[in-house]
Amino acid sequence: xxxxxxxxxxxxxxxxxxxxxxxxxxxxxxxxxxxxxxxxxxxxxxxxxxxxxxxxxxxxxxxxxxxxxxxxxxxxxxxxxxxxxxxxxxxxxxxxxxxxxxxxxxxxxxxxxxxxxxxxxxxxxxxxxxxxxxxxxxxxxxxxxxxxxxxxxxxxxxxxxxxxxxxxxxxxxxxxxxxxxxxxxxxxxxxxxxxxxxxxxxxxxxxxxxxxxxxxxxxxxxxxxxxxxxxxxxxxxxxxxxxxxxxxxxxxxxxxxxxxxxxxxxxxxxxxxxxxxxxxxxxxxxxxxxxxxxxxxxxxxxxxxxxxxxxxxxxx
Numbered sequence: 001x002x003x004x005x006x007x008x009x010x011x012x013x014x015x016x017x018x019x020x021x022x023x024x025x026x027x028x029x030x031x032x033x034x035x036x037x038x039x040x041x042x043x044x045x046x047x048x049x050x051x052x053x054x055x056x057x058x059x060x061x062x063x064x065x066x067x068x069x070x071x072x073x074x075x076x077x078x079x080x081x082x083x084x085x086x087x088x089x090x091x092x093x094x095x096x097x098x099x100x101x102x103x104x105x106x107x108x109x110x111x112x113x114x115x116x117x118x119x120x121x122x123x124x125x126x127x128x129x130x131x132x133x134x135x136x137x138x139x140x141x142x143x144x145x146x147x148x149x150x151x152x153x154x155x156x157x158x159x160x161x162x163x164x165x166x167x168x169x170x171x172x173x174x175x176x177x178x179x180x181x182x183x184x185x186x187x188x189x190x191x192x193x194x195x196x197x198x199x200x201x202x203x204x205x206x207x208x209x210x211x212x213x214x215x216x217x218x219x220x221x222x223x224x225x226x227x228x229x230x231x232x233x234x235x236x237x238x239x240x241x242x243x244x245x246x247x248x249x250x251x252x253x254x255x256x257x258x259x260x261x262x263x264x265x266x267x268x269x270x271x272x273x274x275x276x277x278x279x280x281x282x283x284x285x286x287x288x289x290x291x292x293x294x295x296x297x298x299x300x301x302x303x304x305x306x307x308x309x310x311x312x313x314x315x316x
Contacts, residue, residue, distance in 0.1 A: 203219070
């Protein structure tokens with residue numbers, strides 16, 4: 001009878017299902033255990049690598065986070081492959097599916113792949129490192145992390161910047177932390193009848209008083225312009241990277257104070273202005289003989305390089 005045949009078919013199906021489930025269940029449990037152990041090992045191994053990088057000075061801070069992420073993802077991918085193989089998924093079929101899916105995802109996420117390529121180039125060429133203060137066309141900030149997709153920066157006033165790597169790779173950039181020293185220059189306007197040598201000596205003393213801790217070169221003061229009613233003197237010198245902000249504040253204050261002490265009330269400078277070059281060649285503030293050495297220092301070496309310890313001038 002039809003009902004009897006249906007019942008027998010159902011019993012047969014359930015029996016077969018129970019048999020296959022009983023055979024598949026151990027593999028499923030093993031796969032779950034493999035996933036749990038694999039994810040646990042991925043986290044533990046990432047932590048171990050992080051700690052190892054923390055005690056090693058050979059691995060730069062810039063590449064530590066990407067390397068840790070790569071280690072974690074490699075372990076997770078291997079864990080997934082082993083777990084899928086445990087439940088009977090054929091690797092050849094899986095690789096074919098992953099290849100097709102990867103092609104589709106790659107076409108859909110071309111911008112993301114561009115960020116990955118830019119991140120790899122940034123990590124390889126290192127135009128900046130973690131801790132450097134950089135400036136682009138759209139923002140400026142201190143680099144906190146360089147990832148494969150994005151970089152994290154903090155602006156001068158504490159704002160968080162989430163920057164895709166392609167926005168840092170395809171634009172011009174200024175790295176304020178790359179060179180070991182920075183040139184500071186002030187234009188000081190004093191009355192025409194003030195003795196030049198006395199005013200020049202006051203500027204030198206102001207630098208020596210407030211700029212000595214961070215200076216790499218002796219200060220230079222010279223007459224830049226002479227107008228009908230004023231003299232414009234220039235004071236310049238080099239300070240180590242990281243001392244720039246402090247030096248430009250304290251030395252400007254010291255200039256005003258020293259003029260008041262030396263010449264009295266009413267004889268303070270009419271203007272104290274920091275000179276910032278408006279073009280790409282600041283050599284007019286250095287002198288022809290100093291410009292090549294300064295440019296070489298800026299481009300070729302890092303601040304920690306031995307050659308960065310002293311500012312020298314090129315010999316003719």
